[in-house]
Amino acid sequence: MSAPGVRYDATFDCWVVTDPELVRRALREPALSAQTLEAATVAFLPSEVRDECAPLLDTLRRWFVTLDGEPHRRRRQAVAHLFSPRHVRAFDGALTEIAEAAVGRYAARGGDAVPAIADVVAAQGIAALLDLGGVPHERLTAWARSVSEFLATSYRADRARAAQAALDEMAASVLERPGALPGVAPDDPAERLATVSMLLFGGMETTSGLVGFALWYLVANQLSDRVAADPSGAEAETVVERALELLSPIGHVARLALRPVRIGDAEVPPGALVLLALHGEDVLDQPEMPARCPAHAPARRDHLAFGGGPHFCIGAPLARAIAGAAVTAFARALPSATVRELRWRDSPTFRGPASLVLSPETSEPDRR
Ligand code: HEM
Numbered sequence: 001m002s003a004p005g006v007r008y009d010a011t012f013d014c015w016v017v018t019d020p021e022l023v024r025r026a027l028r029e030p031a032l033s034a035q036t037l038e039a040a041t042v043a044f045l046p047s048e049v050r051d052e053c054a055p056l057l058d059t060l061r062r063w064f065v066t067l068d069g070e071p072h073r074r075r076r077q078a079v080a081h082l083f084s085p086r087h088v089r090a091f092d093g094a095l096t097e098i099a100e101a102a103v104g105r106y107a108a109r110g111g112d113a114v115p116a117i118a119d120v121v122a123a124q125g126i127a128a129l130l131d132l133g134g135v136p137h138e139r140l141t142a143w144a145r146s147v148s149e150f151l152a153t154s155y156r157a158d159r160a161r162a163a164q165a166a167l168d169e170m171a172a173s174v175l176e177r178p179g180a181l182p183g184v185a186p187d188d189p190a191e192r193l194a195t196v197s198m199l200l201f202g203g204m205e206t207t208s209g210l211v212g213f214a215l216w217y218l219v220a221n222q223l224s225d226r227v228a229a230d231p232s233g234a235e236a237e238t239v240v241e242r243a244l245e246l247l248s249p250i251g252h253v254a255r256l257a258l259r260p261v262r263i264g265d266a267e268v269p270p271g272a273l274v275l276l277a278l279h280g281e282d283v284l285d286q287p288e289m290p291a292r293c294p295a296h297a298p299a300r301r302d303h304l305a306f307g308g309g310p311h312f313c314i315g316a317p318l319a320r321a322i323a324g325a326a327v328t329a330f331a332r333a334l335p336s337a338t339v340r341e342l343r344w345r346d347s348p349t350f351r352g353p354a355s356l357v358l359s360p361e362t363s364e365p366d367r368r
Pocket of ligand 1: 034064065066076126198199200202203204206207210248249250253254278304305306307308310311312313314315316318319
């Protein structure tokens with residue numbers, strides 16, 4: 001029972017949609033619910049940790065990315081003002097400073113640009129917007145990583161416990177901060193914790209993946225001179241958009257069929273879990289990450305890296321601004337850098353470089 005761009009997978013008892021046009025439509029289909037937490041995560045949780053991690057599950061059940069209809073709309077509305085392009089633009093100066101400082105330290109020390117630049121600009125950029133500036137970026141990164149590792153492998157008791165511990169730490173250190181998350185559920189600590197944990201989780205691994213890939217693309221295609229020479233920022237924007245087009249930092253999103261729903265030629269039954277690929281490849285196949293960097297070309301904007309429909313990524317303007325600042329700062333500070341080593345993350349869900357070692361200078365053109 002398979003159709004072009006849609007197939008049923010008996011091993012994982014789920015449907016996989018790869019055709020971008022069908023994915024685009026499915027993301028807007030009201031019969032496909034975003035409430036997948038029970039089917040995709042809780043169902044796999046070892047019974048011995050269910051009670052122990054009840055507060056973690058309660059928090060995840062409040063994440064508006066896993067809610068539909070009015071409850072989703074209301075919660076999204078409560079934070080939308082923070083992510084409007086206009087509000088994000090007001091942080092341009094702060095994001096530039098963050099990026100220049102991270103790149104400056106990297107220029108002095110070298111090494112792996114993922115922890116030194118990508119993780120730092122992602123964490124500090126999001127923290128600036130949410131007014132969490134006083135929390136060290138290493139802690140923000142560690143919390144977000146614990147939660148994403150749990151979501152990717154919820155059958156592991158150790159990962160569930162680590163995510164619960166990260167959430168407890170986050171609650172203790174974030175909720176008390178006077179300015180954090182301005183205007184969001186001021187009298188409801190559980191709701192505030194849910195919102196801040198979802199924003200940190202949603203933004204950090206993804207934005208770090210984007211920045212890592214964009215730096216690789218910039219250096220491997222030797223685009224630094226033109227990016228550095230362009231005061232408008234358009235060249236840097238093209239690099240970022242091309243990175244999003246070539247490598248969606250999230251491999252897929254999940255939905256649950258509420259009633260029979262037609263996707264392409266397939267009739268998906270109620271209760272079925274549906275995985276929607278954001279990169280046009282089968283999400284259950286071993287991902288094939290590029291060994292050589294794709295050549296530079298005009299960027300397309302019709303990619304699905306930020307999803308679509310009512311759950312379209314609220315953080316897209318911020319992610320683009322953080323990545324643009326990082327690419328510009330790097331191009332200006334290290335215009336002759338070359339790629340020494342690249343290793344990919346092994347997660348099919350959170351994609352991007354696991355490590356990216358760059359050399360500050362070389363005379364040899366190198367497109368690895
Ligand atoms: C390159 C970076 C990013 C990528 C690739 C990305 C990708 C996505 C995708 C694909 C979705 C849709 C999820 C679904 O349909 O189930 C989404 C939703 C979301 N993203 Fe992002 N994201 C990024 C950065 C960010 C940032 C920086 C934040 C906030 C700090 C953020 C917060 C969210 C939230 C809250 C949602 C849920 C929106 C809703 O349900 O209405 N994301 N993101």
